[in-house]
Amino acid sequence: MALLEVHDLNVYYGVIQALKGINFKVNEGEIVALIGANGAGKTSTMQSIVGLIQSKTGNIIFDDKDITKMATHTIVSIGMSQVPEGRRIFQELTVYENLLMGAFLQKDKKKIKEALADVYELFPRLKERKNQIAGTLSGGEQQMLAISRALMNRPKLLMLDEPSMGLSPLLVQEVFGIIKKIHEAGTTILLVEQNAKMALKIADYAYVLETGRIVLEGKASELLKNDDIKKAYLGS
Amino acid sequence: MCTVKEFLNYEIFCGALFFKKKGIFMEFIGTLINGLSLGGVYAMIALGYTMVYGIAKLLNFAHGDIIMVGGYLLFVFVGIVNNSIIALLITAVLCAIFGIVMEKLAYKPLRGASPLAVLITAIGVSYLLQSLAQIIFGTQTKFVTLFQNLGVINIGSLVIQVSTLITLFSCIVIMAGLTLFIKFSKTGRAMIAVSEDRGASELMGINVNSIITITFAIGSFLAAAASFFYLLKNPQINPTLGSMPGIKAFTAAVIGGVGSIPGAMAGGVLLGIIEMFTAKVSFLTPYTEAIEFGILILILLVRPSGLLGKKRREKV
Numbered sequence: 001m002a003l004l005e006v007h008d009l010n011v012y013y014g015v016i017q018a019l020k021g022i023n024f025k026v027n028e029g030e031i032v033a034l035i036g037a038n039g040a041g042k043t044s045t046m047q048s049i050v051g052l053i054q055s056k057t058g059n060i061i062f063d064d065k066d067i068t069k070m071a072t073h074t075i076v077s078i079g080m081s082q083v084p085e086g087r088r089i090f091q092e093l094t095v096y097e098n099l100l101m102g103a104f105l106q107k108d109k110k111k112i113k114e115a116l117a118d119v120y121e122l123f124p125r126l127k128e129r130k131n132q133i134a135g136t137l138s139g140g141e142q143q144m145l146a147i148s149r150a151l152m153n154r155p156k157l158l159m160l161d162e163p164s165m166g167l168s169p170l171l172v173q174e175v176f177g178i179i180k181k182i183h184e185a186g187t188t189i190l191l192v193e194q195n196a197k198m199a200l201k202i203a204d205y206a207y208v209l210e211t212g213r214i215v216l217e218g219k220a221s222e223l224l225k226n227d228d229i230k231k232a233y234l235g236s
Numbered sequence: 237m238c239t240v241k242e243f244l245n246y247e248i249f250c251g252a253l254f255f256k257k258k259g260i261f262m263e264f265i266g267t268l269i270n271g272l273s274l275g276g277v278y279a280m281i282a283l284g285y286t287m288v289y290g291i292a293k294l295l296n297f298a299h300g301d302i303i304m305v306g307g308y309l310l311f312v313f314v315g316i317v318n319n320s321i322i323a324l325l326i327t328a329v330l331c332a333i334f335g336i337v338m339e340k341l342a343y344k345p346l347r348g349a350s351p352l353a354v355l356i357t358a359i360g361v362s363y364l365l366q367s368l369a370q371i372i373f374g375t376q377t378k379f380v381t382l383f384q385n386l387g388v389i390n391i392g393s394l395v396i397q398v399s400t401l402i403t404l405f406s407c408i409v410i411m412a413g414l415t416l417f418i419k420f421s422k423t424g425r426a427m428i429a430v431s432e433d434r435g436a437s438e439l440m441g442i443n444v445n446s447i448i449t450i451t452f453a454i455g456s457f458l459a460a461a462a463s464f465f466y467l468l469k470n471p472q473i474n475p476t477l478g479s480m481p482g483i484k485a486f487t488a489a490v491i492g493g494v495g496s497i498p499g500a501m502a503g504g505v506l507l508g509i510i511e512m513f514t515a516k517v518s519f520l521t522p523y524t525e526a527i528e529f530g531i532l533i534l535i536l537l538v539r540p541s542g543l544l545g546k547k548r549r550e551k552v
Contacts, residue, residue, distance in 0.1 A: 052435055076441035088436040090429050092546075101429050104422070105441040153441065 002061075002189050003028045003157055004049070004080075008057035009039070011048045018044040020212040021058070026157065031179070031189040033220060034201040036209035042192040045209070046161045047139050050082050051075050061156065063156060077105050081155035085156060085162045085192075087146040089137030095126055098134050098145055102152030112152070119148040140171040147178065151187075158182065159190045164198060176202055196233035200224045208233075258380020267512050273400045274469075275508020277406025280462040281485030282492065282500035283457030285416065285431040289352040290431035290495035291451045294343060294354045297362035301454050301481015305365060306331050306463030307473040308373055311380045320382040320464075328460040335456025336449055344445070360404055367476040382464070403465040410461060414454070414531050418497060423450060431495060502543060506531075 004026040011019040019041045026032045036042050047053045051072040060068045067075050072078045090098050120127040123144045164172040176198050183189050193199035203220035223229050288296045306327050313323035342361050346354050386398040418424035429437040430447045488507045494501025514520040
């Protein structure tokens with residue numbers, strides 16, 4: 001069953017059209033990757049789905065509800081979380097306070113505690129540093145915090161925008177390992193990546209975005225073997 | 237060229253450094269308390285500027301005029317209920333509502349517009365309020381008696397007006413309360429989050445519009461309180477009542493680092509103290525404002541982000 005369906009999505013920045021009628025879906029329980037070069041429209045796709053960009057046409061259906069015109073905070077409240085590009089953690093707040101912000105809509109204190117325990121289990125380092133000001137964390141730790149913060153909302157769909165950006169190869173491995181773990185725990189994932197190789201390795205299905213259009217789609221394992229993809233994105 | 241001895245004879249140094257004579261020392265303390273008290277009022281107004289700027293990213297130049305609106309409301313309600321405290325409570329609540337309405341009508345439609353358009357609108361709102369006050373209440377100065385002669389307190393040779401102490405104490409309580417609210421309440425933390433990154437805050441499920449509404453309400457509430465303490469000292473109300481304290485508080489907010497709450501408090505207190513000390517030193521008195529705005533220029537030259545303003549750290 002499709003958890004997220006995007007129909008004929010167009011996004012405009014003034015007179016510039018960033019997305020030109022894209023269609024894709026994310027089935028429940030899948031990891032879906034959206035790959036493409038810089039400027040292909042990946043982040044525009046992510047931001048328009050979650051309502052941060054309102055100048056758009058088309059239809060976005062999430063969990064059987066039409067969310068096209070919904071405000072971001074309403075979309076978040078029905079179970080969609082996004083880890084934005086560049087992490088964007090709250091630098092002046094502590095790690096713990098950042099995590100609390102992630103559970104902003106959760107009124108039940110017991111549930112917040114449970115969610116906290118879960119993310120601390122996934123990222124023991126954050127527990128050690130819970131009283132540290134988030135801006136003083138390393139890049140890798142900030143990415144872990146950004147992911148944890150999104151998980152605090154207990155999303156049905158977790159969207160990750162360039163989680164590997166600016167991280168060392170070792171940390172990239174770690175982050176992707178964690179994404180896999182989150183998926184195994186039952187969360188559906190939509191992943192946007194420039195690092196196509198890593199993304200295709202963990203994804204079930206993938207779409208290739210080029211200058212605002214989806215030019216190719218298929219099972220991730222098949223795209224990994226596709227010659228065009230190899231040449232354009234995998235560097236081999 | 238003057239000799240060192242002549243230089244030291246200047247009154248300011250008599251006042252500030254040579255307090256071996258008990259009388260002068262007491263005068264120094266008295267002036268300091270007066271300065272802190274006035275500074276507290278400036279700080280309360282500056283908080284409105286700085287919080288609105290931090291969260292809605294707009295300079296609300298009509299903020300000073302809320303003091304004026306508060307002044308007239310106090311005038312009206314003191315007349316009706318004949319009790320200053322009740323009149324203050326009504327005024328504070330009405331001003332908070334007034335702030336919300338102002339935001340909804342004037343600024344919300346401009347969200348996403350160029351900062352210049354918003355700035356011009358704010359100036360327009362300021363003139364609109366002043367003109368409305370003129371139409372409703374006329375240009376004649378109104379007088380409001382909040383308390384019948386509160387009297388003075390004598391501690392040795394130190395003479396302090398009771399109203400000064402009430403102001404100082406109230407400012408401390410209000411600012412401590414605000415600090416605790418921002419630091420420990422969910423809404424307060426959301427305010428910090430929105431001021432740091434609006435988009436990321438929306439992704440947390442925060443309704444940014446309602447946070448902006450709350451911010452305007454708090455800022456206007458503080459302006460109403462400031463209006464009360466301002467009139468306690470100088471009970472004259474006219475349509476441009478808010479202009480000077482508004483400009484002073486704006487200066488305080490920029491000195492402290494616009495967007496920074498402790499900065500607004502520090503900036504306000506600094507200006508209040510400068511104002512009271514220059515009032516004591518006769519040859520500096522005519523230059524009070526020149527000194528205050530001179531300090532603003534100096535600080536902007538040396539530290540453009542203000543005393544406690546944050547420099548954005550970007551980690552990619």
